[in-house]
Amino acid sequence: MVEATFDCLSEPHEGPVHVSAILARAEVSSRAFYRHFESKDELFLAMLEQVTERLAVVLDEIAGAPAPDPLNQLRAWLDQMFALATETDLHRNLAVLDCDEMRSAKGYREARTRSRARRERSLATILRSGHADGSFPLAEPESDAIAIAALVSRELTSARIFDPAEIALSRARVERFTLRALGVAGKV
Template identity: 40%
Template structure:
């Protein structure tokens, strides 16, 4: 997987063959097919591995937070931080390349990742509804709306179609979410 990542990172969109990957890895064709049925299976495994890592980080940050409001803030900031860290940004670019998007099964993997993102947000919203920090929350539909705003901000950061830094974009999504959920901001009293 690491050899495939290196090949894709330096391919300039020209495409990468299994032969290229094997040469980079120093492996034989037989070794490749012991682990993967096809190049598409390798590419999807790479996407799944990185997606699972990101979700584990977000879930860990949310669990470590002292409150649902802190958890939602950590989730949103953590997700958008991927766009501003050079090494991670490069991985996102490789794993959203045309080569990966052409892989059979990519759409299903991407959908799985988006559902997991949305489910994590919904869990935070349920906790906030239960403890009163998100009194207006409707967890599932609100998680869908927050995920949509978050992934749009993420896409803008990745395409560099915005001059807004990732931290500012995170604050914008957080402020939108908190207003929609009826959350109090630090120092606020009453409703």
């Protein structure tokens, strides 16, 4: 049902996608739908959770590396975030998650806030490690994580990110800015 919903929402359509269209695409009955979800909003929140959880797990693994190397962890975190622009299926799913119909789901804002906070938490872990070992002397981990994640999100939602040549340039701009802000000398 989740994949059918992604398919329905990613295709051109007018007005809201009806549950009946999702059920037809998924080839399931309304009984099957309501066994899993109380409403379309609940389905939408499950979709958001599924996609953002996959990303959060990868980011947490980067932040929790057994032998921390904060600079390389930061670069890996940025690489993973910018990979969102190149992974076609994931990019499509993220675009669906940000469509008007999804955003209107009851509880969407809160779920999106939790997702963003989890990404920021993994980044803050990396920044704390770098601040502690001197790699990021100017780091203020919690507030910098919020700012860096916001910058990444802004870059990932810009119109130019759909041009493959711009993805690497955008990623490099974010890294240069981030390293300067964290006080990293000579590696910018």
